[in-house]
Amino acid sequence: MRVLVTGGAGFIGGHLAEAFAGDGHDVVVLDNFDPYYDTRIKEHNVETGREAAAESDGSYDLVEGDVRDADLVDDLVADADSVYHQAAQAGVRTDYSPRKYDEVNVDGTLNVLDAARDHGVERLVFASSSSVYGKPRYLPYDEDHLTTPISPYGTSKLAGERYAMVYAERYGVPAVALRYFTVYGPRMRPNMAISNFVSRCLNGEPPVIYGDGTQTRDMTYVEDILAANRALLDTDAADGEVMNVGSTDNIDIETLATEIRDQLAPELELEYTDAYEVDADHSHADVSKASELIGYEPTYTIREGVEAFVEWYRANREWYEPLVRNS
Template identity: 85%
Template sequence: MNILVTGGAGFIGGHLAEAFARDGHDVVALDNFDPYYDRRIKEHNVEAGRGAAANSDGSYELVEGDVRDADVVDDLVADADYVYHQAAQAGVRADISPRKYDEVNVDGTLNALDAAREHGVERFVLASSSSVYGKPRYLPYDEDHLTTPVSPYGASKLASERYAMVYGERYDIPAVALRYFTVYGPRMRPNMAISNFVSRCINGDPPVIYGDGQQTRDFTYVEDILAANRTLLSTDAADCEVMNVGSTDNIAIETLAEEIRDQLAPDLDLEYTEGYDVDADHTHASIEKANELIGYEPTHTIREGVSAFIDWYRDNREWYEPLVRE
């Protein structure tokens, strides 16, 4: 099977490309290596993809290009059976022009959708985000919850998923949008809460919490994200559907910091600093719809996932830690 993964050198896209190649598929990873975070982490994702292909019947090709380039996207989609559109300008807190979010996340998605319409792909899977919900009216979020994003990133992801659903309904593209909830795991983007807490504690520095630490998050281990995406290769049950992909529980940021601290450096105190207005106070996914449509059942609790990440961090500390701490 020919699979195009846009953003294929990023955190989630890199894991998808690696998994698909390991499963014996022919994978093309498109990435522009945006300097939002250190290119060297993306290069490790590429190495993982190539290694997976070398040890399977699959193949892996990296194309360094941009989803904003409609011609590049069209050429790649023309040879694809499945498109996993992971490419995006990330960053809820980042000081980035809203127009860049629009150019990458909305126009880039339209380029991919136009190409999918032109070439008749078997499935188009869009990476969306829990950021589309904004401030919670109730928890857990189900897919009927109001979508009132409070950041340019969230607004752009909502626009991209609505376009995917319109293309699905109007142009008969088998499109699915998955709303991810704070994904973490090996090779995760640096300077996110879990990677920061682990890095600081391992090095004897107190974990720093933004705000009072009572915010809660639904953290999703990357292996569970892979499972949901893999399932979409073998079922059409979710065509033209938006689904939450979260975990089995949520946790207060303060509690998360304490648990990581207690595993690594129990004598450290916690530190607190000013929070961010664009951060949701709480996130928690209802996954009933994904369970019903594609049998999605997350297998990692936050505590199990964090322990697995700590083990991975220790094994890969030599190359990963400098990039997290720079």
């Protein structure tokens, strides 16, 4: 199968491209290498994707370009069987103009959707986010929960997924939207809480918590994200649907920092600083819909995933840690 992964040199997209190439598929990655975080991580993602293809019957091709380029997107989608649309301007806390989120995450998504409609792809999987929910009315979030995002990023993701569902309903595009819950794992963005906690502890520095640490997160190990996406290559059961993809587990930030500290540097004290207003207080995923439709069952608890990440971090500390330290 020929699979197009937009944003395929990024964190989740890089893992998807590597997995699909390793499974023997012909993978095309579209990425503009935006320097939102150190692009050397993206270079590592490309390298691992090429290595996976070399060890299988698959292939891996990189196209440097932007989803805002409608002609380029159309050309690439025309040759694809399935499209995994991961490309986005990320960042809940960043101070970009809302127009940039709109240009990349909404207009770019419309380019992908138009091309998918015109060329009849077998499936289009849109990467959405738990940020679409905003402040919780109840937990865990199910897909019927109100969507009241409180950041430009979350708002743009909600617009993108709604367009995907409109294209599914009105134009027959076999689109699925996956709402990811705080994905982490090897080669993750260097400015995330887990990578920072691990790095600081390994360097004898106290973990820094934004706020009082009572905020809770449903954190999803990247291998579970891969399982959900892989399942969608082979089934149409979720076409036209929005689904949560989380761990079903959650943990408060203070406990997360404490457990990492206790594992790596128990002598350190935690530090606290001001919270970010756009950070959600709590997140917790109900994944029963994804379980019913595609058999999704997360296999990593947060603690197991953190242990796996720490092991990977230690093995890759030489190249990865400087990127975290400079983020």
